[in-house]
Amino acid sequence: xxxxxxxGRGEVTREKxxxxxxxxxxxxxxxxxxxxxxxxxxxxxxxxxxxxxxxxREMFDDVLLRRAEQLNQIRLKELEACEREAGPxxxxxxxxIAAFTHPLLERSIHGDPGWKSYFxxxxxxxxxxxxxxxxxxxxxxxxVRRFLQSIRxxxxxxxxxxxxxxYHFLSGALVLTFAETGRIDTLSDGLCKSxxxxxxxxxxxxxxxxxxxxxxxxxxxxxxxxxxxxxxTP
Amino acid sequence: xxxxxxxGRGEVTREKxxxxxxxxxxxxxxxxxxxxxxxxxxxxxxxxxxxxxxxxREMFDDVLLRRAEQLNQIRLKELEACEREAGPxxxxxxxxIAAFTHPLLERSIHGDPGWKSYFxxxxxxxxxxxxxxxxxxxxxxxxVRRFLQSIRxxxxxxxxxxxxxxYHFLSGALVLTFAETGRIDTLSDGLCKSxxxxxxxxxxxxxxxxxxxxxxxxxxxxxxxxxxxxxxTP
DNA sequence: GTCTATAGCTTGATAGAC
DNA sequence: GTCTATCAAGCTATAGAC
Numbered sequence: 001x002x003x004x005x006x007x008g009r010g011e012v013t014r015e016k017x018x019x020x021x022x023x024x025x026x027x028x029x030x031x032x033x034x035x036x037x038x039x040x041x042x043x044x045x046x047x048x049x050x051x052x053x054x055x056x057r058e059m060f061d062d063v064l065l066r067r068a069e070q071l072n073q074i075r076l077k078e079l080e081a082c083e084r085e086a087g088p089x090x091x092x093x094x095x096x097i098a099a100f101t102h103p104l105l106e107r108s109i110h111g112d113p114g115w116k117s118y119f120x121x122x123x124x125x126x127x128x129x130x131x132x133x134x135x136x137x138x139x140x141x142x143x144v145r146r147f148l149q150s151i152r153x154x155x156x157x158x159x160x161x162x163x164x165x166x167y168h169f170l171s172g173a174l175v176l177t178f179a180e181t182g183r184i185d186t187l188s189d190g191l192c193k194s195x196x197x198x199x200x201x202x203x204x205x206x207x208x209x210x211x212x213x214x215x216x217x218x219x220x221x222x223x224x225x226x227x228x229x230x231x232x233t234p
Numbered sequence: 235x236x237x238x239x240x241x242g243r244g245e246v247t248r249e250k251x252x253x254x255x256x257x258x259x260x261x262x263x264x265x266x267x268x269x270x271x272x273x274x275x276x277x278x279x280x281x282x283x284x285x286x287x288x289x290x291r292e293m294f295d296d297v298l299l300r301r302a303e304q305l306n307q308i309r310l311k312e313l314e315a316c317e318r319e320a321g322p323x324x325x326x327x328x329x330x331i332a333a334f335t336h337p338l339l340e341r342s343i344h345g346d347p348g349w350k351s352y353f354x355x356x357x358x359x360x361x362x363x364x365x366x367x368x369x370x371x372x373x374x375x376x377x378v379r380r381f382l383q384s385i386r387x388x389x390x391x392x393x394x395x396x397x398x399x400x401y402h403f404l405s406g407a408l409v410l411t412f413a414e415t416g417r418i419d420t421l422s423d424g425l426c427k428s429x430x431x432x433x434x435x436x437x438x439x440x441x442x443x444x445x446x447x448x449x450x451x452x453x454x455x456x457x458x459x460x461x462x463x464x465x466x467t468p
Numbered sequence: 469g470t471c472t473a474t475a476g477c478t479t480g481a482t483a484g485a486c
Numbered sequence: 487g488t489c490t491a492t493c494a495a496g497c498t499a500t501a502g503a504c
Contacts, residue, residue, distance in 0.1 A: 010469060027363055031265035035498065045471055050499060120363050126410065126417075127361040129261055129354050133415030133428070141421055164422040165437050169407035171417075176360065176406030181367030183360075183405075187375055188398040194367070203399050206452055207445035214444035215437055244487060269480065279489055284481060 014052045016042040019114055022063050026117035029124055030060055064125075067118050068139040074103045075143050079150055093209040096150045101174060105201040108178065119178035126175045151212065158216035166212045173204060248286045250276040253348055256297050260351035263358055264294055298359075301352050302373040308337045309377050313384055327443040330384045335408060339435040342412060353412035360409045385446065392450035400446045407438060 007015065020042035024033040035056050039046040053059035082091050082099035091099070107115040125132050148163055155163075180194045192199065241249065254276035258267040269290050273280040287293035316325050316333035325333070341349040359366050382397055389397075414428045426433065 013469075029263055029265060029362070031263060032364075034496080047471065047500075051469075056498070123361045124358075124363075126415070127357045127413045128263070129358075129413050129415055130266075132413060133417035133420065136415070136417055137420045144421060160422070161426055161433070162437070164418055164426045165433060166441065167421070168410065168418050168426075168428075168434075169403075169438065169441050172407040172410030173403035174406070175410070176402065179361045179363050179366060181360070181363055181370070183367040183370055184398055184402050186367065186371045187378060187401070188394070192395055192398045192402075194402075199395070199399060200402075203396070203449055204403065206448050207400065207403050210444040210448035211441035214440050218440055247487075268478080281482075281489065282487080285487075290480065
């Protein structure tokens with residue numbers, strides 16, 4: 001947890017600007033927001049964006065960085081705890097996925113609203129063709145590698161490709177959740193709500209774990225019977 | 235398939251502008267692109283954006299609309315064919331998911347490059363908190379409802395909520411694929427490539443179908459034993 | 469540290485020649 | 487239908503008063 005030390009006068013302003021930027025970038029994307037808007041939202045001044053960050057782009061980087069390190073520490077701890085508390089066979093795939101995603105889902109539900117914005121922003125960046133890959137890799141590849149390492153022990157015979165593609169699907173399902181676009185509300189005529197992150201938390205680990213297991217099992221089958229080469233429609 | 239009728243002089247220009255806009259919007263988002271850039275890419279003129287579409291925003295809508303209707307027809311046909319060709323028990327969940335996603339994956343692999351851009355654009359919009367839900371619902375809710383109707387016959391005991399949340403996960407996994415951000419390339423040290431849509435096509439139906447089945451089965455269990463109410467971490 | 473004022477561009481849009 | 491010229495508005499960034 002963040003140390004609640006007293007912030008200097010300037011740091012308060014800086015944080016208010018970051019909060020405002022986080023919220024607006026999450027909602028409308030980097031290019032959809034102006035520094036004037038951010039300053040207005042923060043009840044501050046556009047000139048202070050230059051003063052504290054150097055420019056709009058650097059401010060964006062700082063928004064991403066601010067919660068990344070904290071998040072990585074928490075996720076690492078949770079993964080380690082998950083392994084420590086498991087029986088001699090180690091944790092199940094379900095438990096590992098839950099440990100990996102819990103820090104995000106939990107903060108989206110109970111954390112300060114900034115977390116919600118931050119995750120929505122990650123969701124947008126993840127799906128941005130231009131810099132999505134680079135940015136996400138920069139901040140989050142280490143923890144993902146650590147996650148896959150845990151999975152490998154739970155699925156020892158699973159080929160590497162299947163692990164990476166399974167993670168890819170996990171990643172897509174997770175980040176769409178944080179966008180909270182209201183799509184599922186309309187689609188289900190109000191039965192499900194995209195704001196109901198708890199509903200996702202209750203389902204995602206099982207859903208994704210089943211996928212992991214399936215891809216591994218499928219590959220095992222394929223290895224067993226190596227007769228026909230091409231196998232049907234994509 | 236689109237009728238290859240002769241286009242009038244003006245329609246050629248219009249199409250070139252839409253192609254350019256599609257490509258650039260897909261890459262950098264609506265606000266990340268200027269009409270000047272689009273005109274340059276199309277080897278045309280900024281003023282013609284107003285002439286043909288009325289403005290930048292209207293042009294964006296036309297980009298989305300252009301392929302939506304065509305796509306919906308194809309997907310409907312493919313779902314119907316999938317049911318027609320299945321045995322008396324109807325198609326499997328795997329087959330339905332393959333039929334639902336095949337028109338997209340196939341065009342991303344073998345279609346003209348415009349399709350790739352279009353799908354990447356859909357991926358960005360899907361994860362955009364502001365208008366993502368509304369836009370996607372507008373164009374694609376009918377085909378999704380038709381898809382879920384097929385799934386209901388393959389999983390007759392599955393509660394509605396589980397179907398909608400399963401579709402949500404499917405949607406996230408699918409659209410991240412089209413972003414082709416290169417993230418999995420870095421993460422896997424080159425073993426997997428985000429440009430390898432064929433790899434996704436070979437895995438996604440099984441992965442997602444396993445998730446659908448799991449959520450349904452889990453709910454069945456829960457209904458069977460109604461003792462303990464709350465059940466663990468998200 | 470904060471804010472006013474403004475420089476220097478770029479934006480989306482349009483009037484009007486061809 | 488196409489393109490040049492241009493407008494008003496809004497942009498990021500900064501110099502300098504306080």
